Amino acid sequence: MEITQDRPAQASKAKFCLDLLPGKLIDIQFTNPLSVRFKLSLVGYEAGKYLILKYPVQAKKSQYADVLKEGNGAIVRYIVEGERGECVAFSTTILAISFRPEKLLYLAYPKNIESRQLREVSRLQTHIPAKISINKSHSYGSENLLQGLIIDISPTGCRFTVHVNSGFLALKKRPVFVHVLSPIDNSAVVISAHVRNNQMQGDRLSVGIEFAAHEQQKMQNLLAAYTIDIA
Incomplete structure (x- = not known):
């Protein structure tokens, strides 16, 4: 190496x-x-x-x-x-x-x-409210979703954080769905993804997430809506 x-x-x-x-x-x-x-x-x-x-x-x-x-x-x-x-x-x-x-x-x-x-694509620091589910059919307002923040993002992945007392500590390496509200029409955008790692940072659980390859265009559109420009 x-x-x-x-x-x-x-x-x-x-x-x-x-x-x-x-x-x-x-x-x-x-x-x-x-x-x-x-x-x-x-x-x-x-x-x-x-x-x-x-x-x-x-x-x-x-x-x-x-x-x-x-x-x-x-x-x-x-x-x-x-x-x-x-x-x-x-x-x-x-x-x-x-x-x-x-x-x-x-x-x-x-x-x-x-x-x-380790990352091929740089990430930009953000503060975007988001939710995670293990079932795509769950709506954005469902109580089954884990609510937190996206603190950095790129077209290929993001880092999601949540308070540890919110539960869901068993979120390990597995497929998930990331739910983000579009700033244009407030509609929920659902992105297929995969949890790659977990890390405790103080009183927060930090989760490394990789977006599915076929979702990259959807992510580019979402980032453009948030006026996030990543070269």
């Missing part, structure tokens, strides 16, 4: 600190002497010094001894979902390995952090 620098190092490092929270699943790849990849959970870090990851459960003491040892280098990658939609990557080395009271990997804190956008 090709990684390109998208922003100044200082801004990138500030974002890095905010993105990496305990429990974050991280992809780590070792290339010497063997190419090995693990998905490990972040335990914590001290800025400027080190990161602490869970030791791979599939690696016994005698396994990967030549890979998981102090001084070996690695590439770390993780996904930032939500509004940014980025893949972040950096190089690091193993500083230490602890086996008691729990097996942990200590990695050098990165000096440079790189990222690339």
Whole structure:
């Protein structure tokens, strides 16, 4: 995967600190002497010094001894979902390995952090009231619809947010229908879509949605009605 620098190092490092929270699943790849990849959970870090990851459960003491040892280098990658939609990557080395009271990997804190956008189409920040249903036949005024806001949008997808106390927390990867009122005649426009990811942001549930390919012209018309111009 090709990684390109998208922003100044200082801004990138500030974002890095905010993105990496305990429990974050991280992809780590070792290339010497063997190419090995693990998905490990972040335990914590001290800025400027080190990161602490869970030791791979599939690696016994005698396994990967030549890979998981102090001084070996690695590439770390993780996904930032939500509004940014980025893949972040950096190089690091193993500083230490602890086996008691729990097996942990200590990695050098990165000096440079790189990222690339995951989305092919840029999104524009918005504040459009919308609703989601799992049944196309439900009307806009139905109580079965989940009401929230579209906070960013493009012809191919959007991010929908809703207060967590509104329910519907089981909204996982599945087909859905997005209901939006047209600003021209106040009629409900229904767009076939698919939930791609969920993320908790404070007291709100943020849902990444991809519109069906055959709905793109409908979305272009709707965006034009809202005078939203996305190049």
